[in-house]
Amino acid sequence: VPGLVDPHAHMWPTWGIHKTQIWMYHANLAYGVTTTRDPQTSQTDVITYGDMVDAGMMVGPRVYSTGPGVFGDYANDRIRDMDHAKNIIRRYSDYYDTKTVKMYMAGNREQRQWVIMAAREAGLMVTTEGGLDLMYNLTMMIDGYSGQEHSFPIFPLYKDVVHLTAETGITYTPTLLVSYGGPFGEGYFLTRENPHDDEKLRRFTPHSVIDDRTRRRSTGGAGWFLEEEHVFQEHAKVIKAVLEAGGRAGVGSHGQLQGLGYHWELWAMASGGLNEHDALRAATIYGAESIGLGKEVGTLEVGKLSDLVVLDADPFEV
Numbered sequence: 157v158p159g160l161v162d163p164h165a166h167m168w169p170t171w172g173i174h175k176t177q178i179w180m181y182h183a184n185l186a187y188g189v190t191t192t193r194d195p196q197t198s199q200t201d202v203i204t205y206g207d208m209v210d211a212g213m214m215v216g217p218r219v220y221s222t223g224p225g226v227f228g229d230y231a232n233d234r235i236r237d238m239d240h241a242k243n244i245i246r247r248y249s250d251y252y253d254t255k256t257v258k259m260y261m262a263g264n265r266e267q268r269q270w271v272i273m274a275a276r277e278a279g280l281m282v283t284t285e286g287g288l289d290l291m292y293n294l295t296m297m298i299d300g301y302s303g304q305e306h307s308f309p310i311f312p313l314y315k316d317v318v319h320l321t322a323e324t325g326i327t328y329t330p331t332l333l334v335s336y337g338g339p340f341g342e343g344y345f346l347t348r349e350n351p352h353d354d355e356k357l358r359r360f361t362p363h364s365v366i367d368d369r370t371r372r373r374s375t376g377g378a379g380w381f382l383e384e385e386h387v388f389q390e391h392a393k394v395i396k397a398v399l400e401a402g403g404r405a406g407v408g409s410h411g412q413l414q415g416l417g418y419h420w421e422l423w424a425m426a427s428g429g430l431n432e433h434d435a436l437r438a439a440t441i442y443g444a445e446s447i448g449l450g451k452e453v454g455t456l457e458v459g460k461l462s463d464l465v466v467l468d469a470d471p472f473e474v
Contacts, residue, residue: 157436157440157456157464157465157467157471158440158441158444158453158454158455158456158463158464158465159188159189159190159191159217159440159453159463159464159465160187160188160189160190160191160407160418160439160440160443160465161189161190161191161192161406161407161439161440161443161444161447161449161453161454162184162189162191162192162193162217162407162408162409162418162443163192163193163195163303163327163329163406163407163408163443163446163447164193164194164195164305164329164331164406164408164409164410165184165189165192165193165194165408165409165410165411166194166196166197166410166411167180167181167184167192167194167202167219167411167414168180168194168197168202168411169201169205171198171199171201172199172201174201174204174205174208176213176214177214177215178205178214178216179360179361179362179414180411180414181209181214181215181216181217181219182215182216182360183357183360183361183414183415183416184216184217184414184415184418185215185216185217185415186356186359186360186415187356187415187416187418187419188418188465189217189409189415189418190217190218190453190463190465191217191218191220191443191444191447191449191453191463192217192218192219192220193220193221193222193256193446193447194219194220194221194222195221195222195225195256195258195283195303195305196222196224196225196258196260197221197222197223197224198224198225199224200223200224200252202219202221202223203221203223203252203253203254205219206218206219206220206221218453220254220255220256220447220449221254222248222254222256222257222258222283223247223248223252223254223257225258225259225260226244226257226258226259226260226262226271227258227259227260227261227262234263234267235262235263235267235270235271237270238270238273238274240270241267241270241271241273241274242274242277242278244271244274245257245271245274245275245277245278245280246278248275248278248280249278249279249280254280255280255281255447255448255449256280256281256282256283256302256303256447256448257271257275257280257281257282257283258282258283258284258285258305259271259272259282259283259284259301260284260285260287261287261292265295265299268284268295268296268299269299272299272300272301276300281302281303281447281448282301282302282303283301283302283303283304283305283327283446284296284301284303284304284305285304285305285306286304286306286308286309288309288336289309290308290309290310290317293308293309294317294320297320297321297324297326298320298324300324301326302325302326302327302446303326303327303329303406303446304321304326304327304328304329305329305331305408306329306330306331306334306336307330307331307332307335307336307337307391308330308336308391308394309336309337310337311337311387311390311391311393311394312390312393312394313394313397318394318397318398318401318403319401321398321401321403322398322399322401322402322403322404323401323402323403325403325404326403326404327404327405327406327442327443327445327446328395328398328403328404328405328406329405329406329407329408329443329446330391330395330405330408330425331408331409331410331421332388332391332392332421332424332425333345333388333409333410333412333413333417333420333421333424334410334412335386335387335388335391336387336391337387337390337391338385338386338387338388339378339379339381339385339386339387340378340412341386341388341420341421341424342378342412342413342417342420343378343379343380343381343386344381344386344388344424345420345423345424346369346370346378346413347379347380349420351366351369351370351413351416352366352367352370352371354416356415356416357413357415357416360415361414361415369413378412388424388427389424389427389428390428391428392424392425392426392427392428392429392430393428393429394428395425395428395430395438396428396429396430396434399430399434399437399438400434404438404442404445404446405425405438405442406438406442406443406446407421407422407425407438407439407443408421409421422435422438422439425438432471432472433472436471440454440455441454441455442454
C-alpha cells in the first residue's frame with residue numbers, strides 16, 4: 157500500500173538544540189508513516205529538521221509543518237487589514253517556506269477571511285481548528301479553509317452539517333485520540349492493549365517514554381474509563397457519514413504515541429462502521445491531498461514517489 161500520511165503529527169524533539177537523530181521520526185517510519193505535517197509547532201526548529209531529512213542528514217519520514225500558528229500575538233495585533241494579513245503570511249511563504257498555514261482563532265470572521273485570502277494569493281493552503289465552537293467550524297468551512305483539525309465539539313451531526321462538510325471539500329482530521337466531549341480515545345487503547353510490551357515500540361521508543369505513558373493509567377484524559385464513557389465511536393459515525401457523502405478525512409495521531417498511535421487513530425476512526433477501503437483512503441490519498449501533496453504521494457502510480465508499506469496480511473480481510 158502507499159506510505160501512510162499523518163497530517164496532524166506533533167513530533168517535538170527538544171527545541172533549541174538540533175539533534176542528529178530523532179527517535180520520534182524512527183518510530184513513525186517503523187509503523188509505516190512516511191509523510192507527516194505538524195499543524196502548529198510553536199517553534200521554527202522543525203523547519204531545520206525537515207531540511208535535514210530532505211538532505212539525507214538524518215532518517216525520518218517527510219517532515220512538513222505549518223510553522224508557528226497564526227494566533228497568539230497575531231490575534232493580539234487584531235490583524236488590522238488585508239495588507240497586514242499579507243505581511244503575516246509572507247513570513248510563511250518567503251521565510252519559513254511552508255506549504256500550509258495554521259490559523260487558530262485569530263480575530264473575527266472578516267479577519268479570518270483576510271488570512272485565507274492572503275494565503276491563497278501566496279499559494280498556501282490554510283488549515284484551522286474550531287476551539288470547541290461548532291458555529292465557528294461552520295463559518296470556516298463556508299469561507300474556504302482547506303482543513304479542520306480536531307473533532308467537531310458535538311455529536312451526532314445531521315445531514316445538513318454532514319453534507320456541508322463533504323461539499324466544501326474540507327479535510328476533516330478528527331484526532332480522536334484526543335476526543336472532544338469525553339475521555340481521550342488514547343486511553344481506551346492504553347487500557348485495552350499492552351503497548352508497554354510491544355516489541356517494535358520498545359525498539360524505537362525510549363523506555364522512559366513508554367513507562368510514562370503505559371504503567372500508570374488512572375489520571376488525566378487518557379486514564380481508565382468504562383466503555384460507555386468513551387465518545388470516539390460517536391465521532392467516528394460522523395466521519396463515516398461525511399465520507400459516504402463524498403467528503404474527505406485525514407488520520408491525525410496528534411503525536412500521542414508516536415508510530416503506534418497512528419494505527420490507534422485509524423482504528424478509532426473505523427469504529428463507527430467505516431469500511432476498510434475508505435479507512436485506507438483516509439490514511440493515504442486524502443491525507444496527502446490535505447497537505448497539498450496529492451500529486452507526489454498517497455497512491456501507487458507511475459510518476460509518484462515510491463513510498464511503500466509492505467503488509468503481511470490483506471487489509472480487506474477482517
